[in-house]
Amino acid sequence: MQISSGKTFKLQPLVFQGPCKSNAINFRLLGKISAPDKNEWAENKKEKWVTFKEVNNLIVYGSGIIEGSGPTWWKDVESERPTSLAFTSCDNLQLKSITSINSAKNHISISSCIGVTIFDVTLIAPDDSPNTDGINIAGSSQVNLFDSFIGTGDDCVAINGGCSGINITNVKCGPGHGLSVGSLGRNQVNEEVEHVYVKNCTFNGTQNGARIKTVPTSAVEVSNVKFIGFHGSAIKEKAIKLNCSEVKGCNGIVLEDINIIPAIEGKNLEVVCNNASGTVQHTTPPVSCLVAKP
Known part of the structure; x- marks a missing residue:
């Protein structure tokens, strides 16, 4: 399928449903697709705009633009806003060189997929746009971004329960909330996230860098997590925050080669450390609750 260059198409919600017989499915976006505004969605009640489901070996690429008509939704924070692009049970998925702007909610959602490659994508929304996650990943493995x-206006990347083998490299993030794992442990559900690697990423003007979020009253266990080579400035006073569950805590935390300075000159930075254990080395501001390594 191809969206031709120089053309703009307003699309109502649609679903591309597999399984497909072909070994390779190409969706080439050269023009522009535009979502209906909020008033045009009134009778639809759908949570996703464009959905691909059970379409394996799918390639979505092109220099066109995906316009989510987000400004018509953002003032009504409680409304059932749609995700722009959703991929469910699409194994061996590739997304490359696409641009998504002004999504009503998430720009891209990846759910129950195995083997995903995402590169050279541009996802943009204003910093005050609510819940406009860049990429939201759930129940998926072997994801490379x-x-x-x-x-x-929210997480650049959100990694939810059931994910493993997530590799994020050379991603420029900001504005937004940074890169987040979780929230985990909602409704006392047992969730696992493992083997997440973040390398050579830049966070500019974000509320956080990288974070793990758990529900405070849950029994989620966070262990063997390493934060190495974080350098930059912090807008918030709490530059490092290890606020772990009272039930399980955080164990085996490693902070190494970290240098965070205040974004505003003369402002003091703080460290929050509750129910956490591990080691720290060459880290500014100092983290006194962890064991210092020479």
Whole structure:
């Protein structure tokens, strides 16, 4: 399928449903697709705009633009806003060189997929646009994201329960909330996230860098997590925050080669450390609750 260059198409919600007989499915975006505004969605009640489901070996690429008509939704924070692009049970998925702007909610959602490659994508929304995650990943494995720009009003990347083998490299993030694992442990559900690697990423003007979020009253266990080579400035006073569950705590935390300075000159930075254990080395501001390594 191809969206031709120089053309703009307003699309009502649609679903591309597999399984497909072909070994390779190409969706080539050269023009522009535009979502209906909020008033045009009134009778639809759908949570996703464009959905691909059970379409394996799918390639979505092109220099066109995906316009989510977000400004018509953002003032009504409680409304059932749609995700722009959703991929469910799409194994061996590739997303490359696409641009998504002004999504009503998430720009891209990846759910129950195995083997995903995302590169050279641009995802943009204003910093005050609510819940406009760049990429939201759930129940998926072997996901590789690299060489991309994500600047939104929420998480640049959100990694939820059931994910493993997530590799994020050379991603420029900001504005937004940074890169987040969780929230985990809602409704006392047992969730696992493992083997998440973040390398050579830039966070500019984000509320956080990288964070793990758990529900405070849950029994989620966070262990063997390493934060190495974080350098930059912090807008918030709490530059490092290890606020772990009272039930399980955080164990085996490693902070190494970290240098965070205040974004505003003369402002003091703080460290929050509750129910956490591990080691710290060459880290500014100092983290006194962890064991210092020479």
